Amino acid sequence: MTQPPKGARRSYGVKAAPYGFLLPAAVLFALFFALPIGYAVWLSFHKVEIKGLGLGKGARSEVWAGLENYASALTDSEFLASALRVLGYGAIVVPVMLGLALLFALLLDSERVRGRSFARLAIFLPYAVPGVIAAVLWGFLYLPDVSPFHYLLEKAGLPQPDLMDGGPLYLAMSNIAVWGGTGFNMIVIYTALRALPAEVYEAAKLDGCSELQIALRIKIPMVVPSLVLTFFFSIIATLQVFNEPMTLKPLTNGIPSTWSPLMKVYNDAFTGGNIHAASATAVVLALATFALSFALLRISNRRTTQGASR
């Protein structure tokens, strides 16, 4: 290496340096993120054409399909039904999970709590259980013939609901998500609570605030950004629910193979072997997730900036 001459070259080097540092990340991003997505988009505009019986060489060729795959994805009643199912599921999961997470975080943060670290760990622990395992565990508890709950209900002479079908299925499925996700969201909110300065509470107490009033009037408004964040995560996770219904599916007649949008994508790609239609559906799902997330972010941003200016 020769020493670079001073002057113009050097300022060029200084200017180029940031790009040099950026390069590894940019290459990785392009290779493992942009390229696959780009390829999926490319696939979504193509389809396979088959001649005759499709036996023998050269019977299959990939041709341009235009928006055909998108048209059939958007008009597919299965896809729309799966989207509606997931919205219904999300309407249960998100409020219940975030409500519980906030409640637990406030309880853990209150002054008189005992066994704080044990409680925190116990609430957090289900998060460490992999989703598939959680679904299998709960599936066993839900199945009428092997469920201890059903056994107790039967002994008590009470009606035994079938949790793997119809309306109760939504509750059963939501329960798994709430059980697994509350702990994580609680930790996020709790961490935000711990970061609040103690002076605020002291001042409030001097003014005669009760613990409840402190929670409602000080703590909750101050952790709104964390709530927005957890809300955001939860919405995305809801739209992409896959493991739980996929794992519970073989246990019951009540879960079709296209229960959630992602299951529909999986089914198209790996059961139907139609990677083109699957790509189009995946792109639609991604766009919908983006649109929904950004819309929600916009709304919450407006709220918080208004709050700050007041």
Add this chain to the structure above:
Amino acid sequence: MPQLTRRSLAAATAVLLGATALTACGSDSDDEADAGSGPVKLTYWAWAPGMDKVAALWNAKHPDIQVTVQKQASGDDLVTKIITAAKARKGPDLVQAEYQALPTLVTNDALADIGPEVQGVEKKFAPGVWQQTTLGGDAVYALPQDSGPLMFFYREDLFKEYGLTVPTTWDAFAETARALKKKAPKKSLTTFSANDAGLFAGLSQQAGARWWTFEGDTWKVGIDDAATKKVTDFWGGLVAEGAIDNQPMYTPAWNKALDTGEQIAWVSAVWAPGTLTTAAPATKGKWAMAPLPQWTEGENATGSWGGSSTAVTSDSKHKEAAAKFAVWLNTDPEALAALVKESGIYPAATAAQTSGALAKAPDYFANQPDFYTKAAEIAKTTAPAAWGPNVNVAYTAFKDEFGKAAKARTAAAFAKALTAVRDTTVDDLDKQGFEVAK
């Protein structure tokens, strides 16, 4: 919750990455180098346990053709993987493939026609089994490895206790189910399970159904033919009147029902002893096997459920060597004995079905010493099956539609489900671009 995000993202990226795997296609030349010198090296994708040990027997005797077994997942996943590999021209030389997957693989140009290489092998297999590897044409796309002839398994002790006789016709089967319900309302003869289309396909086969056929350049889908309708009405009727259960198989609840005698019979295939060993360990020695009930008294036919074949891929640069190995693996007495012992399969080759390797009944059926003698007789009566290029789609539609019907518990719902499965299958063929008769 973000852990869910990550996981579902992972699933989504898996879809995307699966797609990128396709881009990985290009020219490969790694196999060409060894074409001239040294032993021929073959790779074999299989999921049967112990297949590597069987291949080791071949490798010891054939230094010029060395086979490496690469263990794979079974079923639909492998089909997708083989098709992807074929598109990328990176496929193995040999693959294990279920019979019903063969047309899908052939229409994706993943398999080679090995007809010329395997001349004279045909007579070693039952015609109903062999025919599945030719798709009803002149080409041979695979060699049969194992088969799963359907049989009737029942609790011998409970049949005696309730004064039931083993049904030889489906009418008698229905009567038996009703008689049991009368004597023990909490018990069921069996269940109609909507989560495995393979059994339903086998039962339809027995009745004479031919789901996929072709004439000239046009596929014809016969999923709603008279035979399948008969089977649908029969099982739909039993579920509707409450004579049998409607819950799926292979669940913890089903295991419990078999183990505690809540369900006292199971229409299954020759591999049932293996499943029962884990599903109903407490009732070992209490079960017996009989031929499948017939549609008309005195007939002698069964369908098949499961079973797989060995195929040579269109990518293989050593088609002849690969076909040679496939012939050895599926017809040589030593290879078949090893397959029975190491992989626990029921061989498709008729000679092997009565060979020494199968002289002893499975442990679970120690009370029925002639288990395999009887099984071999039943296997001979296997009716032909007709598979098409989108069996997966039909099977998924079956699970969804018959799942709904089993829930509804009405005969009309079953009839509607069958029509829906047929329509979904035809629509998919049409959408994929196949010529299909509407």
